[in-house]
Amino acid sequence: LISNLIGVFESYLSTWIAQHITYDMRNSMFKHLQKMSHQFFTSNNQGEIITRMTSDISGVQQIITNTLSSILYNTTTLIVAIIAMYSKNWVLATIGILLLPLFTIPTKKVGKTRWELTRESQTLNDEINGILNETLSVSGQMLVKLFNKEEQEFGRYESANKKMIALNIKERMAGKWFRVALNTFSSI
Numbered sequence: 001l002i003s004n005l006i007g008v009f010e011s012y013l014s015t016w017i018a019q020h021i022t023y024d025m026r027n028s029m030f031k032h033l034q035k036m037s038h039q040f041f042t043s044n045n046q047g048e049i050i051t052r053m054t055s056d057i058s059g060v061q062q063i064i065t066n067t068l069s070s071i072l073y074n075t076t077t078l079i080v081a082i083i084a085m086y087s088k089n090w091v092l093a094t095i096g097i098l099l100l101p102l103f104t105i106p107t108k109k110v111g112k113t114r115w116e117l118t119r120e121s122q123t124l125n126d127e128i129n130g131i132l133n134e135t136l137s138v139s140g141q142m143l144v145k146l147f148n149k150e151e152q153e154f155g156r157y158e159s160a161n162k163k164m165i166a167l168n169i170k171e172r173m174a175g176k177w178f179r180v181a182l183n184t185f186s187s188i
Contacts, residue, residue, distance in 0.1 A: 010072055018064040025057050047130025055125055103182065110175040117171040124167060128160050 029052065041049070085093035134140045135153045144153050 010069065014065050014069050018061045021064055022057050022061040025060065026053065029053060029057070045126060045130045046133040047128065048126040050129050050133065051122070051126045055122070106178055106182075110178045114171060114174045117167065117174055121164065121167050121171055124160060124164050128157070128164060131157050131160060 033049070033053075082093070082097070085096060131153070135144050135157070144150060
């Protein structure tokens, strides 16, 4: 009961902190964008600007929420596990702790791969937002219809969307085999 109540409090606290940090980030970024010159808006992709205001800040919020929870949970688990292991058998506990650094190398490699895929996904998301902004705005939609480019614009969007789906699947699957191997090894 106490553990569950602490979990609820911890979840509320991390959500509250993440929400307030993103609130401040959104306000600061909007204020900063309001001060930018007209040239900034004409020379930069509208989709990229919108993505920075929406997806990037939401991503930061997710990281804050998940990271705070993970740090607290993993630290508690580690402390309890070390105490339990040493109370049972100090030799096996020491061997187990000495083996832990062997997991850092593959973990770093998987993390780097996921980071690269995430950056690629972000770039593609910018492209999709740009296409949406160009073609679905009032003036953009009028130009598309005026020059009869509906199919061409649909093809451009469909292509970017298809790439995004493949990239998202690849990103979600990155590291799954590593986790299977890690969990199997840990269980053994």
